[in-house]
Amino acid sequence: MKVYGYPLSTCTRKVLTVLAEKKYTAEFIPIDILKGEQKQPSYLSRHPFGVVPVLEDNGFSLYESRAIIRYLDDKLGGTKLTPQGREDKARMDQWISVEQSYFSGPALQMIKQLYFAPAAGGKPDTTIVAEARPRVERALEVADKALTTHDYLAGTFSLADITWMPYVEYLFASKVGDLVTNRKYLSAWWNRVSERPSWREVSRLGTSK
Amino acid sequence: MKVYGYPLSTCTRKVLTVLAEKKYTAEFIPIDILKGEQKQPSYLSRHPFGVVPVLEDNGFSLYESRAIIRYLDDKLGGTKLTPQGREDKARMDQWISVEQSYFSGPALQMIKQLYFAPAAGGKPDTTIVAEARPRVERALEVADKALTTHDYLAGTFSLADITWMPYVEYLFASKVGDLVTNRKYLSAWWNRVSERPSWREVSRLGTSK
Numbered sequence: 001m002k003v004y005g006y007p008l009s010t011c012t013r014k015v016l017t018v019l020a021e022k023k024y025t026a027e028f029i030p031i032d033i034l035k036g037e038q039k040q041p042s043y044l045s046r047h048p049f050g051v052v053p054v055l056e057d058n059g060f061s062l063y064e065s066r067a068i069i070r071y072l073d074d075k076l077g078g079t080k081l082t083p084q085g086r087e088d089k090a091r092m093d094q095w096i097s098v099e100q101s102y103f104s105g106p107a108l109q110m111i112k113q114l115y116f117a118p119a120a121g122g123k124p125d126t127t128i129v130a131e132a133r134p135r136v137e138r139a140l141e142v143a144d145k146a147l148t149t150h151d152y153l154a155g156t157f158s159l160a161d162i163t164w165m166p167y168v169e170y171l172f173a174s175k176v177g178d179l180v181t182n183r184k185y186l187s188a189w190w191n192r193v194s195e196r197p198s199w200r201e202v203s204r205l206g207t208s209k
Numbered sequence: 210m211k212v213y214g215y216p217l218s219t220c221t222r223k224v225l226t227v228l229a230e231k232k233y234t235a236e237f238i239p240i241d242i243l244k245g246e247q248k249q250p251s252y253l254s255r256h257p258f259g260v261v262p263v264l265e266d267n268g269f270s271l272y273e274s275r276a277i278i279r280y281l282d283d284k285l286g287g288t289k290l291t292p293q294g295r296e297d298k299a300r301m302d303q304w305i306s307v308e309q310s311y312f313s314g315p316a317l318q319m320i321k322q323l324y325f326a327p328a329a330g331g332k333p334d335t336t337i338v339a340e341a342r343p344r345v346e347r348a349l350e351v352a353d354k355a356l357t358t359h360d361y362l363a364g365t366f367s368l369a370d371i372t373w374m375p376y377v378e379y380l381f382a383s384k385v386g387d388l389v390t391n392r393k394y395l396s397a398w399w400n401r402v403s404e405r406p407s408w409r410e411v412s413r414l415g416t417s418k
Binding site: 048063094100101102138142 | 302306
């Protein structure tokens with residue numbers, strides 16, 4: 001299998017974390033998004049929307065991280081990352097969709113302003129941060145509440161946790177980790193998931209902290 | 210089963226279409242989003258982000274339409290809406306994610322300006338339409354290309370088609386149906402899917418045309 005991606009990309013990290021959980025080594029083909037390689041025709045033939053990552057598996061080509069991680073979990077051995085029970089599986093699907101609908105959009109707006117803008121020598125746009133912050137807080141508050149009765153978003157550790165983790169790490173890198181640590185159950189969840197060997201392996205790929 | 214929703218809501222329609230495919234009648238509890246009922250505490254206890262729909266099944270409560278339709282397809286009999294093959298299943302997941310990531314956001318921006326604003330006596334904001342339109346066109350172009358080799362997005366009729374259909378119908382209602390009919394394979398797909406008895410039943414629930 002080949003993964004086309006960028007080690008600092010949140011969506012690439014979801015795929016790499018699943019591969020690490022599965023103890024499966026795919027060939028990693030770096031696409032430098034800072035140089036715009038994801039908008040080159042050769043890459044656009046793999047991903048028509050020009051973002052990372054893409055998976056290629058013996059001629060089968062797939063994009064969208066949330067589809068790729070489901071495919072990998074179905075195909076590869078190792079830790080099972082989809083709950084067996086119908087209701088827990090549905091909760092996993094719900095939390096993956098919550099990440100996509102309510103969390104990662106505003107979280108990335110904060111992260112771009114508070115982490116990537118200063119890293120490139122610029123200044124954060126405080127208007128964008130002020131607009132995004134309450135939406136991030138709401139998503140984290142809802143997750144915190146769900147985690148009062150479960151150790152993981154879908155009961156057991158699953159793809160749902162993996163879809164949230166890259167954004168949470170970048171919130172810490174953006175120096176707004178208090179949004180997480182101020183919430184008791186969410187904070188305990190972060191300690192649990194970020195200590196997993198898979199996540200430590202992926203975190204080492206790039207310095208985001 | 211109970212569905213809390215609004216007949217004109219695109220996400221409610223995804224759930225109702227799956228129920229119609231399954232020939233299963235759930236109790237429908239209308240939430241009038243024009244009156245803000247989705248932001249009332251009684252409803253927020255069911256959906257913490259205050260949008261429709263929500264499914265309740267014998268004490269199990271689930272939100273996010275894309276999670277609900279997967280749950281219904283897994284639980285109920287009738288037409289199977291998830292491909293059996295691993296690669297076609299992955300394509301279904303990809304197209305559901307493409308709808309969520311690239312299509313429905315800008316499509317709804319156009320629909321709000323071109324359909325709902327005039328319906329409420331207002332005028333469309335042409336700047337918003339001009340910004341959204343090329344993104345909608347790109348998503349439709351990518352779908353059209355995929356449909357050159359398949360009758361449906363994931364090979365056979367699936368949840369993926371159902372997630373796209375409500376937005377496509379509203380593009381017609383917004384008088385930009387040429388975005389669809391100008392694309393040969395997409396147009397043929399729309400003729401196929403919109404003629405299904407399930408979709409006709411759901412279309413009748415509200416006048417969007």
